[in-house]
Amino acid sequence: MAKIAFILLCHKDPEAIIKQAKRLTAAGDYISIHFDARANRADFEVIHEALFNNPNVVFAGKRIKCGWGEWSLVQATLYAVEAAVKRFPRATHFYMLSGDCQPIKTADFIHDYLDNNDCDFIESYDYFESNWIKTGFREERLIYRHFFNERTRKWRFYLSFNIQRKLGLTRKIPEDIQVQIGSQWWCLRRRTIETVLEFTRKRRDVMRFFRTTWIPDETFFQTVVRHFIPEQEIRTRTLTFLMFTDYGMPLTFYNDHYDLLLSQDYLFARKISAEAEELKDRLGELFAKTGVNFQISAEGPSLFKFLTGRGRIGRRFASRFWETESTLGRDRELMIIVCKKWHVAKRLLDKIRTETDIQSIAYLFNEENTPLPDLGGIQATLNKRTRHRRALARMLFDYYDTDRLLICLDPSSLDLLHDFFGDRSATRLLEIECAFPDDYLIGHAMRIGLAGPQTPAETIQRLLPTIRQDMVLESDRIRDADFENHVRMRQVDTKEQHIAVLQDFLSIDKDTADKIASTGHLFAD
Incomplete structure (x- = not known):
């Protein structure tokens, strides 16, 4: 037998x-x-x-x-x-x-x-x-050498591929296979x-x-x-x-x-x-x-095609509406970094990506050009991403075959925070508290259209207290929400304090947290 x-x-x-x-x-x-x-x-x-x-x-x-x-x-x-x-x-x-x-x-x-x-x-x-291969690379999988992971090192993967293609660095398939x-x-x-x-x-x-x-x-x-x-x-x-x-x-x-x-x-x-x-x-x-x-x-494949083709979402043998829209999965962990200075969060994200195997994506709900895999169009616009926020997050978990996903959000995205913290998945929040000098606030006012190159200095000076108070209010609203697993990493804190916060937030050892906390010029503007 x-x-x-x-x-x-x-x-x-x-x-x-x-x-x-x-x-x-x-x-x-x-x-x-x-x-x-x-x-x-x-x-x-x-x-x-x-x-x-x-x-x-x-x-x-x-x-x-x-x-x-x-x-x-x-x-x-x-x-x-x-x-x-x-x-x-x-x-x-x-x-x-x-x-x-x-x-x-x-x-x-x-x-x-x-x-x-x-x-x-x-x-x-x-x-x-x-x-068998429907779309994407075919011959390119074989005749070029692939040294980097396309999902975790996308930039290096395609840089290596494009250099080889430009220089004609192809190779032969072993002749007898x-x-x-x-x-x-x-x-x-x-x-x-x-x-x-x-x-x-x-x-x-x-x-x-x-x-x-x-x-x-x-x-x-x-x-x-x-x-x-x-x-x-x-x-x-x-x-x-x-x-x-x-x-x-x-x-x-x-x-x-x-x-x-x-x-x-x-x-x-x-x-x-x-x-x-x-x-x-x-x-x-x-x-x-x-x-x-x-x-x-x-009859499985034909039945699935028949039912889903008629939009019977939630019916037997079809995709579950409550699974795709209402939960990320009980055993999954969504980690969220909230920071008003996007460049600070992105520096930290890059370092986390280098030192750990945590899959991470920057401001996908705030920045239109955030690099995302093709998920059938749901990722195409900020409006679609926000409207189908949990479905998008769940598909990213599936795409990267991971149970831990790290994203960044702007502090103004309080509705997204409430929604994700209402899920059955484990959700963790790291709030990065930065200093906001006047030069940064002036630049922020120009980026969001409150001021321009010709705006009088007196008008800008009158705007600054309001803009600073608005940023403080966003942080206060997050704290008032009393989210579980919420930690803060402040620019004025010591490196040892940063290490402790990162250990708690990422569930990593102290040495790894030390490397991440040592990110050069993390809070520089």
Whole structure:
């Protein structure tokens, strides 16, 4: 009978990971876990302590920091695969999972399915001939070298790309491989996995090539498996059910999707909402049952398209209005920096981005030209962003695949603060209190149209007390709101005081807070 070694890449929710591992191994299968080194070490220690003595659990020999679109995701997978091959000699299949995946069939059904299909399940379409890539880079993913993360180092990513393109610094694809592309959620037989590992040791040229391609988790295994496995032994499909919205985001499944999921011709589903506890419990109970007959109708994608295409928001199988508009997610943390001097907040934001892995965006609700990813048009104007504030924030959490997001707001945006603090997510506020000398206030008056180059000095002097009082009033209104988790960082405070505030606000260690607090000319105008 098939014995599966599940390869689990995860970075959050330790309790869910523990529950998932215990459930899968209780059926006699194995699991190899790579927990992202960027994630909270305390979370990893919780997982390690809970599962260390389970003989069917192994941890990747090395934890590395993973980033979307980077080689690090493939390398983390290889570390977990190597650990599983070494620890579990009886494993017949290796199945890729994420922490958001859940079985949608019984363990007996899954084992019988693999026993009756002696093949590898991996999406692998011809990279250049297929229509798998809908928009954006295609050949550019391969012929140019990509050294930076497009999501966290966007400016460097595109600068490097544009320099290479301008200078014609292209490279050749290794001649004896035909690049393939497909989903990273594969299930491979043991002999295939062992051949892949042997390939990684022998073909250093191919490894060097893929290390600097963009989004290699969609091409590496897909290409290498096709390189040596006969076509008749490959099923070009994934056994994990997943769908995407019109925004290109993975569709999330909720409690009322139970019947839909069971009727699909797949073994697992991704991604299950972190808040769908009832669905996860029901699927867990189902996994342990025996003798269950499944009526496979596979209508999921067509039904989803039909219902959402008619705007039935909030109805069964469609996007949840209350999920997309009314909450960011209970397990997510939104951190907000409020500062009237935008250049001060942006300097601090840049330093935080350099010293931590916290995804951060500047004044997205106050500044039209704030760089944002394409989210289907919701980000196009300040009016749209403000009107759909929670939907935009939730989509940014999903886009960057993170549970912690840092943004900046102007102190005048009190309505936005009230709205975000009313969410079920954890919301934290750092108010930066700056000094406002007369020269700055005069410049501010000109920027907002209260004064111009020809305005008499006497008139400007009469304006200054009113403008200064207006800024004080904005700060007072924020304090009067009595928001929880509200801390202040004042220009007149000492560096040690700044360090303590940053530690509290960002939940970081003192050394990292010290580096951030040492930002050069932070309060300079």
